[in-house]
Amino acid sequence: MKDLFLVGIGTGNPEHITLQAIRTLNAVDVVLIPRKGDSKADLAEIRREICAEVVTNPATRIVEFDLPTRDEATPDYLQRVEDWHDRIATVWAETLARTDGPKARVALLVWGDPSLYDSTLRIASRLTPRPAITVIPGITSLQGLTAAHAIPLNDLAAPFTVTTGRQLRDGGWPAGSDRIAVMLDGECSFTDVATENTTIWWAAYVGMPQQTTLSGPLAETGPKIIETRKILRAAHGWVMDIYILDRSKADQA
Template sequence: MKQLFLIGIGTGNPEHLTLQAIRALNAVDVILIPRKGDGKADLAALRRDICAEVLTNPATRIVEFDLPTRDEALPDYVQRVEHWHDRIAEVWAQALAGTQGPKDTVALLVWGDPSLYDSTLRIAARLSPNPNITVIPGITSLQALTAAHAIALNDLAAPFTVTTGRQLRDNGWPTGINRIAVMLDGECSFQSLPQDNTQIWWAAYAGMPHETILSGPLLQTAPRIIETRKALRAEHGWIMDIYILDRSG
């Protein structure tokens, strides 16, 4: 049974790694790096850059593997994701089996933190035989977003909700909450909300060298975000963004 380390690497900036993460990377036998196709080649390159920056153990091996794409032909979203996770687990299993020894310790570098809006743990649970899993937390895009705008995540003595773009589109603004953080939103779902009296703080590539941030009243800022997001995606081939909405006034 292998030991599998799921290591949070922040938002791709080597300076986001904790000392615990750096020690773990230098202690494992193998680091697995997924490739997501030519359009997202930068994501694999960033993982390689992180390894080049922090690895001091010459015995550590780096093994790359190709990830499957999601089958968008399946009609139900949950079904699409479950099927995709099954296929990723199969690829992980093949990659793990391909490492040299049955007792090899293996690491996967995970964007942000493996425990927050990330499917890594759900995919790892599909592996058979189940490896021993150690999770090392990382800086999240939510932390990078609030740092970039120099704002607190919550208002004084007030709750907040973390949700997804899909939930926002399907169910609207959560009841009884004035501040929400929105992740995994490829469709700018803030367009589906009433925009009067709402403030937005938005960041793309939060915490990375090409970080881009915008903020202001949603009514005036939404068109700028949409235009900027489109241009950034065309320039880099991929985009990761996150935002906070507030309607407390």
């Protein structure tokens, strides 16, 4: 492809799309939409709805493809992810080859922002020859979380850490800050954290119609979050959630 635009689309709310993103989607030749199977069909449908709402250029084509699944049999986590990204890059190339891709300006719709805990840039770097890459920033789930709870991300003059559920489970509370934002956590890793004087602010589907929020002392709120996640997953087939932990401000929630 000639140019690749990685377009941050926010957290699923079409109103989160920036004017820059709208102009880009109407200027490209192809918009790629990945499909992740029946259990996550909503994710593709939301991308379709966004395109239907903001793409007005009849020359912009919407092309869908099936995203390969990650091989969970490989014991090494990083190797599993690297192999998966190789397969995704191959599928991108094959899909574009069937849609006049080698000469096309192509856009990929990326949840949140392509630069925050997202692998699209790493996958794009595998393409040969490598296209010119432009990143269109988007609203992140972290911004959506703080907005939903009407809280600042940091305490006064204090640092914060953004990490993942895996890092929290394997490495414990990161050194250097009392407030952490935890992303990509499908296993409720807050259960590995000491609950005394710890507050949690949690949200699922931030920015979407089914947005759900809970907050309070971790000891009381953690079990509620676990039960709520089960209900939401049963209802929708998938859950996207994020949370902030603070171990010094239990009286603020």
